[in-house]
Amino acid sequence: MDDEKRMVDTYEIKHAIHIGDKEILFGVDERKSDCPYMVCNCSWDNPLGIEHYFNAMGSADYLEMMTEFTSRVTAQLEAVIAERTKITVPMQPFKLEHCIPIDSMQNLENKVVIINPERLRPEYRTADKQLVLVTGGFGAHANSRGRAVYTTNLYSGKESRWNREDILGVVRPEYMPDWAKERLAQIQSERHLKQKKQEIER
Structure with missing residues (x-):
């Protein structure tokens, strides 16, 4: 105790x-x-x-x-x-059956994953808080000793840090909602433009 x-x-x-x-x-x-x-x-x-x-x-x-x-x-x-x-999308939480479980051999970068609802506070165990795009971190790579996984929330666009064990799995394509597909395309486009701008400035 x-x-x-x-x-x-x-x-x-x-x-x-x-x-x-x-x-x-x-x-x-x-x-x-x-x-x-x-x-x-x-x-x-x-x-x-x-x-x-x-x-x-x-x-x-x-x-x-x-x-x-x-x-x-x-x-x-x-x-x-x-x-x-103010949330405009269905809030029904994602569960294990909605994702492909991950293992230590899997690279998660640039994949949409589901945050384990048990890692979220009770008031935040909703779909809009669970779907995130992995953008980097040592924990995003296969066989890494690091745990940190950096993400962008598909609904809010907020950037956050999670540990690899906080991730339930990669969302199955058939369970990816339309709103998430639209936001993913927008976020990827913004990241691409930002990267291009940084390359030009160098």
């Missing part, structure tokens, strides 16, 4: 709820009589996936900080719900 306490500065984290793109934290440091309670946000939206704490607030009033904590959690819930209402 892991009894290691999670700390943010001198505050021990007593409550943590991760919703959407942020985690909301409630910390306590009883030694700080003037400000024993703290609420802050945490995210990992950076190339190295390192915890980034921000928007910290402190107070000696427990109820004030608990109200702030619950308000931030509610705001995150509302943001995720609002984001979901």
Whole structure:
């Protein structure tokens, strides 16, 4: 059993709820009589996936900080719900039967793969979050000791880093939706133009 306490500065984290793109934290440091309670946000939206704490607030009033904590959690819930209402494609998640499983011998670069839904947060286990184009990374190559796989999400266009074990498999052609085919063609065209521009600038 892991009894290691999670700390943010001198505050021990007593409550943590991760919703959407942020985690909301409630910390306590009883030694700080003037400000024993703290609420802050945490995210990992950076190339190295390192915890980034921000928007910290402190107070000696427990109820004030608990109200702030619950308000931030509610705001995150509302943001995720609002984001979901804007999705214009079917959200039914992809499963193992929709893909070709991968092995260590397979090169994944420039292939459309499915992110394992178990590697996604519950609120993000939808098709628009699963289909990605592999663009590079040591983990994308066959028999590589590296794990990093860099991708572009077909729906949002967002670039992300995954580990090879986060990938469920390569999407089967018959299960590739029309919206994904259109976005794939657009992303590949944009990447080709960018590459051409870089070659000219050299």
